[in-house]
Amino acid sequence: MPRRPAILIMVMVAIFTCVTLAISNTDKNSYDELYRQVQLFADTLAIIQTDYVNEPKPKDLIYGALRGMLIALDPYSQFMDPDTYNELKVDTQGKFGGIGVEITIKDGLLTIITPIEDTPAWNAGLKSGDIIVKINGDLTRDLALTEAVKRMRGKPGEELTLSVLRESVKKILEFKIVRAVIKIKDIKEARILENGTAYIRLVEFRENTPENLNASLERLSKMGMKALILDLRNNPGGLLESAVKVTGKFIPKGKLIVYTKSRKITQNTEFISDVADPITKLPIVVLINEGSASGSEIVAAALQDYKRATIVGTKSFGKGSVQTVIPLSDGSALRLTTSKYFTPLGNEIHEKGVIPDIIIETEAKINKDQKILEENGFKEPAFKGPVIFDYKTDKQILRALEVLKTPRAIKSSPAK
DSSP, rough: HHHHHHHHHHHHHHHHHHHHHHTTTGGGGGGHHHHHHHHHHHHHHHHHHSSSSOOOOOOHHHHHHHHHHHTTTOTTTTOHHHHHHHHHHHSSOOOOOEEEEEEEETTTTEEEEOOOTTHHHEEEEEEHOOOOETTTEETTTTOOOHHHHHHHHHHHOOEEEEEETTTTTTEEEEEEEEEEEOOOOOOEEEEETTEEEEEEOOOOOOOTTHHHHHHHHHHHHHHTOOEEEEOOTTTTOOOHHHHHHHHSSSSSTTEEEEEEEEGGGGGEEEOOOOOOOOOSSSSSEEEEOOOOOOOHHHHHHHHHHTSSSSEEEEOOOOOOOOEEEEEEETTTEEEEEEEEEEEETOOOTTTTTTOOOOEEEOOOOHHHHHHHHHHTTTEEEEEEEEOOOOOOGGGHHHHHHHHHOHHHHHHHHHOO
């Protein structure tokens, strides 16, 4: 029994030390309010230590409190215990099986940003906006984002079952998906469609994307490229530096592309175009949809702000916050939202998205049998095999072609 008060005193000393350090960097007027709230925490901790039916471990209590504290901030902030933090550090090392889907927490629900084309998730028929209710039969409620990612990974060849709520059919759909080693090709299509109008489909911003884009543009230029459709639909983002370089390819050198804003002025960052030979006269239409997020939103917003391109499609996802990983003394870490992205004209991207200049709704082409499956519970994959590219059935591409036939319309496109 004497040991509990001693442990509690040590914990409280640590807490008040941290509070004092925090107060030294914030408004002194907040001291009283912060002290009262910490006192409430201390009282609760003391009651649990002395009255809970089983003697709890102080570390479990503190870790649990920290998890709750970070979850209360936003869907992207998180407390990571040492094991979770170590997994994050080796996230891009080695081979692991996955299904090829970008996810987030939206309105408290585990939500698909977009399935990545030609991956098991895409071929199974998962869609942007689908809400993952269960992973292998376990409910996802209150599940941290990194934990959800971990559960969906596994050995290539192993089967994963997802129970998904799709708003369009108002039903829970069950998907059985076989994990695979995910290999993503950043540029899926690069071709001339008609009348010198080129089309490039960019599905993710990776390390070599700027070089791959340059190579595609050079090849298309030799084929007579007179205008460009840059398709960023279902592009979940990727490397910020690559998105910045892609944007810089189409605007003059020295222009602001995106900037971050945080509570601390010293943490604000500006990203300026520095491409030596930008293409500034080529008419461009950028396609976006609800699966376009993060890096693709940065590209679309910058080109829109500078009236360098007409944006066609539907409103983008709205993921524009920056998370910083802060290691802690015991090997754990905080993943903390520290700033947000803003467009050159000062528009916030996070939770607002990019609004197209021309809104064109489109629906996936689902055959009659697949539609019946959805209406009756949908237990089978919606798509099998790679998607055949046919731009003449794509309303948004057809609208982009119309826009590019009237270059003056591009110059007069309003900046949002």
